Amino acid sequence: MNHLFLHCRPGFEKECAAEITDLAGELGIYGYSKTKESSAYILFVTHEPDGASQLIKMLRFRKFIFARQWFACAEMISDLPVADRVTPLLAGAQGFGEVRELVIETVDTNEGKELSGLCKKFTAPFEKAMRAASLFSAKSNMRMHLVFISGTQAYLGVSPVNNSSPWPMGITRLRLPKEAPSRATLKLEEAWHHFIAAEDWDERLGAGMRAVDLGAAPGGWTWQLVRRGMFVEAVDNGPMDKNLMETGQVTHMLSDGFLYEPKKPVDWLVCDIVDKPARVTSMIIKWFTKKYCREAVFNLKLPMKQRYMEVKKCEERIVSELEKAGFRVDIQFKQLYHDREEVTGHLRVF
Template identity: 55%
Template sequence: MNTLFMHCRPGFEGEVCSEISDHAARLNVAGYAKAKPQSACAEFICHEPEGPQRLMRELRFAELIFPRQWARGEFVPLPESDRIGVLLEHLSNLPTCSSVWLEVLDTNDGKELSTFCRKFEVPLRKALIKAGKLQEDGNGPRLLLTFKSGREVFVGLADADNSAMWPMGIPRLKFPREAPSRSTLKLEEAWHHFIPRDQWDARLNGDMTGVDLGAAPGGWTYQLVRRGMLVTAIDNGPMAESLMDTGLVQHLMADGFTFKPKQTVDWMVCDIVEKPARNAALLETWLGEGLCREAVVNLKLPMKQRYAEVRRLLDRIADGFKARGVKVSIGCKQLYHDREEVTCHLRRLDMKPRPSH
């Protein structure tokens, strides 16, 4: 059990290796990261057997930027027949689990394996329960089985409250037909990731106001309107008529980088395609000057040194708030619906929430 296995977006294996190596060095966990390009996964091989467990105990998965899922464990070869028997034998030395997820990698080969996993899951689940290795009302870890093929599986464990919310870290969000663009799913996923579901009614409600910078045609505005907010949409391009017909949207033809609201709004969201440093500066201004209480902004990534650049920008933003003397929580994640970008969520912690009616 000396391997920490992580899923990621294909093409970002190097970023996962850089990020986990950075944390491991800080926590004095000896080991090395490895990954194959476009494999949609990476491994951190620890020199000590307890290394992966230490990393998972010291780190909060939700605060990692590039990994979509993680588990501690090892690869197990599977025969053509009696795969369940081999797995049960391997699991005999592991604790009883509270749930089991069968996962595949986000590759073409992985998509083909998903059919096998669907057929395999029911008999496996029954066998695990019969063997006493799965107790679904228990408090044991989650069993994560990542199939690289029908002949090889990574048998891993992760705490349900410190791993991905969805299998492989891929949310099952349905695209709303009335939304003007597919980018709407980016903001919906961001809310799922950064805001606990039981806080949505308090932090995303119809008593609130929002600003969408670079709004047209309105994919992100749609999510704000869906929650009943009054929205100021800033863009020189046209907004979808369906959004304007709601009566909740004011469209201003203005520059998203120079616009400022006359009074504090609850939410600022921005998906402008621009250099990441410029969008990061926008975040510092809006939160630092108290123009909004919370914000979701995408940072487009450079071609190289992507983790290092994101880390540098996040540190710069944090230093800017510290210099201003304001308290802001900062989260950053490459979401499933992101491409060459990461999504940042910021929240002012020293501003009283506006009372709801």
């Protein structure tokens, strides 16, 4: 297989293409991307006959910023007969060998959403056909992806279960809690799901911890911290949600988030301030070099052009400055489903 299918946010195909070209090149695997504006996916075609299979084994999925999900695949399967899509797709699936599970997807576009009904109806008969063909095995580490581009066009491929997103299309489906002050609350919840393993939540997001939320009003991110039982310094000149303040876990600091400094170190810093990425980066560096916090989630609002390069520049600067200060750095960026013209960063030092 020499094709990689990568899901991404509509409008960020160029960034996704630049990213896979860069990461694959670092491993000595070269190729080119097929992109279509606002299609919500790209195809990366490697020059090596088995380049895609090598990449999904050698490249760590957590390195991706703009790619939501990926899998190695062959060419698009076209001209699927509406009366019997199972037979040609099963023939294609048999070329990939045994898999642990099947996920049937669309792309994240309006056209893709219109195909969701087809995906639901097709799942049971296709799974039945795969079982009859002995294509499922609990010992396999591979997941099969079937992505319908239209009713007669689809891609089939595989990804390692332990080196890909656990969610279909790479999208974490979350419900907005009625009590949350804003939809922004879902950004922080998704970030935790993406960056922190579930078994680590009790230790790293435990009750009684202390946190600072910069640019907190009206309290979407603060609400998540309070929900985990933390005590929060909510920093913003704007008003905070009254119900949040009544919990007794929030202290509202009327201050500019860029100027605020805690009197004592805290466990967590979270920041969703709308400003230039370079300025947010400088603030993050200051908080960690001064040991104001141990862990952080923050957003970088992206420019209109060179968005991938801007994120990499900020990442390299953070790593360089903190390593000079003697820290070992664990940093990761991701354009989450609930992000728009931004990416979310997670930083932890040792």
